[in-house]
Amino acid sequence: MKLPIYMDNHATTPMDPRVFEAMKPYFMEVFGNAASRNHSFGWQAEEAVEKSRKQIADLIGATSKEIVFTSGSTESNNLALKGVAEMYAEKGNHIITAATEHKAILDTCKRLEKHGIRVTYLPVQTNGLVDLEMLKEAITDKTILVSIMYANNEIGVIQPIAEIGKIAKAKGVLVHTDATQAVGKIPVNVIKDNIDLMSISAHKMYGPKGSGALYVRRKSPRVQITAQMDGGGHERGMRSGTLAIPGIVGLGEACAICQVEMPEESKRMAYLRDKLKAKLEAELDEVYVNGTMEHRLPNNLNISFAYVEGESLLMGINDIAVSSGSACTSATLEPSYVLKALGAGDDLAHSSIRFGIGRFNTEEEVDYVAAKVIDVVKKLRELSPLYEMAKEGIDLSKVQWAAH
Amino acid sequence: MAYSNKVLDHYNNPRNVGSLDKNDPNVGTGMVGAPECGDVMKLQVKVNPETGVIEDAKFKTFGCGSAIASSSLATEWLYGKTVDEALQIKNTDIVNELSLPPVKIHCSVLAEDAIKAAIQDYKKKAVTKTEAVASK
Numbered sequence: 001m002k003l004p005i006y007m008d009n010h011a012t013t014p015m016d017p018r019v020f021e022a023m024k025p026y027f028m029e030v031f032g033n034a035a036s037r038n039h040s041f042g043w044q045a046e047e048a049v050e051k052s053r054k055q056i057a058d059l060i061g062a063t064s065k066e067i068v069f070t071s072g073s074t075e076s077n078n079l080a081l082k083g084v085a086e087m088y089a090e091k092g093n094h095i096i097t098a099a100t101e102h103k104a105i106l107d108t109c110k111r112l113e114k115h116g117i118r119v120t121y122l123p124v125q126t127n128g129l130v131d132l133e134m135l136k137e138a139i140t141d142k143t144i145l146v147s148i149m150y151a152n153n154e155i156g157v158i159q160p161i162a163e164i165g166k167i168a169k170a171k172g173v174l175v176h177t178d179a180t181q182a183v184g185k186i187p188v189n190v191i192k193d194n195i196d197l198m199s200i201s202a203h204k205m206y207g208p209k210g211s212g213a214l215y216v217r218r219k220s221p222r223v224q225i226t227a228q229m230d231g232g233g234h235e236r237g238m239r240s241g242t243l244a245i246p247g248i249v250g251l252g253e254a255c256a257i258c259q260v261e262m263p264e265e266s267k268r269m270a271y272l273r274d275k276l277k278a279k280l281e282a283e284l285d286e287v288y289v290n291g292t293m294e295h296r297l298p299n300n301l302n303i304s305f306a307y308v309e310g311e312s313l314l315m316g317i318n319d320i321a322v323s324s325g326s327a328c329t330s331a332t333l334e335p336s337y338v339l340k341a342l343g344a345g346d347d348l349a350h351s352s353i354r355f356g357i358g359r360f361n362t363e364e365e366v367d368y369v370a371a372k373v374i375d376v377v378k379k380l381r382e383l384s385p386l387y388e389m390a391k392e393g394i395d396l397s398k399v400q401w402a403a404h
Numbered sequence: 405m406a407y408s409n410k411v412l413d414h415y416n417n418p419r420n421v422g423s424l425d426k427n428d429p430n431v432g433t434g435m436v437g438a439p440e441c442g443d444v445m446k447l448q449v450k451v452n453p454e455t456g457v458i459e460d461a462k463f464k465t466f467g468c469g470s471a472i473a474s475s476s477l478a479t480e481w482l483y484g485k486t487v488d489e490a491l492q493i494k495n496t497d498i499v500n501e502l503s504l505p506p507v508k509i510h511c512s513v514l515a516e517d518a519i520k521a522a523i524q525d526y527k528k529k530a531v532t533k534t535e536a537v538a539s540k
Contacts, residue, residue, distance in 0.1 A: 309442055311468040315407070315415055326442060326468070335442065346440035383421055383472065385446035385464035386439060401438030402517075 003319040005365045009204075009299060009358030010153050010181060011323060015250075016206035016359065022253035023208065026246040034243045035234060045245050052252025056200065059255040060179075061189035062215050068235045069248055072212035073180040074104040076199035077147075079214055079239065080176045081108045083225025084145045084197070085117050088174075092142035096120045098130050098159075099341040101149050105178055118142070124341050128157035128291035136167055145174045150182035150198075154325065154338040154354055155291035156300025158186065165194020174223060180204050184258035185297055186266065190215055196223050202247065206359055207254030211247030214239075265359060270298035272357050272366045277301055279370035284377055286390075290325075290339055290352060299357040304339075304348040305373075307387035308380045313353060316376035320369050325352035347396075407469055408503040414473035419480050422462040424448040429533050432526025434518045443467030443511065445475045447518035449482055449490070451526050456486045463518075470508040474498050474515035487523050 006014065026048060034049045036042025053064040070076045081095065095112065097105055099121050109119040120138045122130050130148055139146070146168045151158045161177055168175045176197040182188050183198075184205030190198060195215070202211040216238065217223045231240025258265075280287055286306040302325075305313065310326030325336030326349070335349035353373070357366070381387040386396060407415070423446075424431045430451050437444040443466060450460035461479040465472045477498055482490050498504070498512035 307466060309467050309471075312415070312472060315469040346442075350439070350442040383418060383464055384466045385435065385444055386466045388423065388446075388464060396439060401440075401444070402436050 001362070001364050001368060004321055005319065005361070005369060006321045007355050007357060007361060007365070007369060008321045008323055009356035009361075010156070010354065011356070012203045012209065013206045013358050014360060015208060016254065016257060018257060019207050019250050019253045023246045023250045026249050030245065032245075034245065035232065045243070048245055048249050049243055052248045055252035055256040055259075056213055059188075059259045060183060060198065060200075060215060061191050063218065065236075066190075066215050066218050068214045068216055068238045069243055069251075070212045070214055070239055071210055071244075072203070073102075073178060073199045073201035076201075076212050076214040077102070077104040077176075077178055078108050079225065079228050080197045080199060081105065081112065081145065081147060082228050083238070084174060084176070084223075085112050085115075086226035087224050088144040092140075092144040094118045094120070094140055094142040094144060096122060096135065096138050096143060096146045096148075098122045098124060098148050100124050100128065100152055100155075100157075100338045101147070102153055102178055102180070105147055105149070122148075126343050127294075128152060128155050128342055129295065130159055130164065132160065132163055132167060135164060139168070139171050139173060143171070143173045145176055147176040147178070150177045150179035150188065151186070151297050151300075152291070152338065153181050154336060155302045155342075156181070156297035157291040158182065158295040158297065160295075161195065162193045165196075169194055174221075181297060184255065184262070185269075185299065187262070190217065196221070197225075200251075202251035202254055205254045205258050208247050208250040211244065211251045213251065266298045269357055272361060272363060273299055273301050273355070275363070276355060276357070276366050276370050277303070279367075280373060283370075283374040288344070288348060290342060290344060290348070301355040301357075302339075303353060303355070304344070304351040305353070305377045306348065306351055307384045307390060308351050308377050310351055310353060312380055313351075313373070313376055316380065317369075317372050320372060322356070322369075323354050325354070326350045410477075410502050411469055411473040411504070414476040414502070415469045418463075418472060418476045420462050420476065421464065423464065424450055424460060424462050429453075429529050430526070432522040432524070432529065434521025434523075434525060436517045436521055437467070437514055439466065443471045443514060445471065445514055445518040447475060447478060447515075447522045449487075449522045449526060451487060453530070456488070458482045458485050458487065458490060467511065467514075468508070470502070470504055471511040471514060473502050474504075474511045475518060477501060478515045478519055482519065487526065490519055490523055493519055 032041030032045035034045040174196045196217045198215040200213045203209040290302040310324030339349035461482040463475040465475045495512035495516040
């Protein structure tokens with residue numbers, strides 16, 4: 001076993017060597033511009049692009065023509081939201097999203113609000129799920145888009161996308177989903193799930209960074225978006241820019257591997273995750289899982305160790321790469337807004353750790369991580385005045401703190 | 405973020421972790437911060453009533469590594485100081501000693517506040533004690 005251990009696979013995943021092998025020829029040998037229609041260099045590049053398009057489409061139940069290549073999910077999210085807002089401006093100016101979305105959605109919405117779009121940010125329940133009744137009530141005759149993420153990047157909670165899609169469709173509203181964390185990990189099907197637009201990223205599924213796609217539905221309904229980048233009219237006019245072939249080949253290969261290996265892999269992920277959880281819960285009191293375990297990515301565990309601050313825990317497990325919702329680990333000095341949205345309380349947000357298990361983690365690594373975390377949490381609780389008070393039977397919520 | 409060696413040393417080998425009897429009239433307790441802010445420090449001093457010298461200091465901290473190091477360092481510095489000398493400890497001294505980056509300055513401020521709170525608590529107890537003696 002090699003240290004440090006990487007267990008932060010929601011942030012990014014290491015490249016699968018098979019993906020890298022597939023990409024290799026497209027740096028030096030096949031370097032053509034896929035838009036060059038009149039020579040073999042261009043044709044070869046185009047062939048690689050079309051193969052990738054098919055691999056992506058197959059994984060998500062779409063057709064090749066519905067795949068628009070982008071630089072990643074952030075761009076896909078921007079293109080979907082801004083592109084729909086602009087294209088359907090005459091129909092309405094209202095978008096519905098959720099409080100726990102990624103910043104690439106929330107900040108895009110904030111930008112749109114400055115341009116006259118009205119945005120409803122649905123709260124989530126304590127289990128992390130959107131309340132479907134609230135969604136129904138939020139839809140008005142001005143609503144043009146509902147954008148709810150498939151699976152959350154912090155807590156791994158999977159939203160009821162198919163039902164959300166059904167509700168939106170019944171009212172003639174388009175549905176976008178940021179499926180960055182879901183595609184390749186769990187079965188996603190744009191038809192069954194009633195999805196009109198979907199953001200995909202390569203580097204969350206063992207592909208390269210800087211490569212992603214936006215699924216744009218072509219039939220029932222035919223979705224149109226206004227391009228956000230002007231140029232040569234690539235990608236059927238939706239996203240200009242010469243296609244980045246190596247990244248596109250990598251995304252396609254990553255999807256193809258996921259499609260074959262997902263059934264086995266997701267079982268293995270769930271086994272390792274559940275083992276980690278069981279070990280932590282057996283050895284430590286007052287640990288709380290954030291978000292429902294029932295609807296959750298198989299590789300995610302987001303857990304709060306009460307009375308221990310997240311950054312100090314990360315410092316003690318410095319040979320393990322994970323992340324924390326603690327304010328001290330963020331640039332803004334604010335604890336995770338996702339955990340706050342669950343209503344867990346800021347104190348538990350400060351104490352949270354996100355484990356993201358991946359394809360290349362071993363059972364030995366999981367055992368090591370569990371033992372190390374248990375050891376450090378125990379040590380830090382010895383150091384924690386809050387743990388001492390709790391053990392004395394003091395109700396911490398009733399204490400008058402000198403907040404600063 | 406990279407931690408200074410001194411922060412790492414205090415984090416890995418915190419000095420004077422523990423609790424003193426808060427009901428002891430010679431013990432002053434300071435508790436500052438709040439769980440929702442991500443840091444709470446409890447700092448205690450035991451003062452020799454004859455000499456005014458701090459003979460024991462203990463801490464417990466919920467917070468990041470820099471908060472733990474700041475309070476650990478504070479207890480180290482308190483040993484052997486008189487209460488008035490202890491009040492001279494400034495957060496900037498802690499920042500310099502531990503080479504804290506700007507985002508961690510609030511940890512040192514909290515440590516200074518904890519020292520002041522502990523000594524204030526001790527002084528308050530001493531006054532009550534004197535009053536109790538006087539009223540007898």
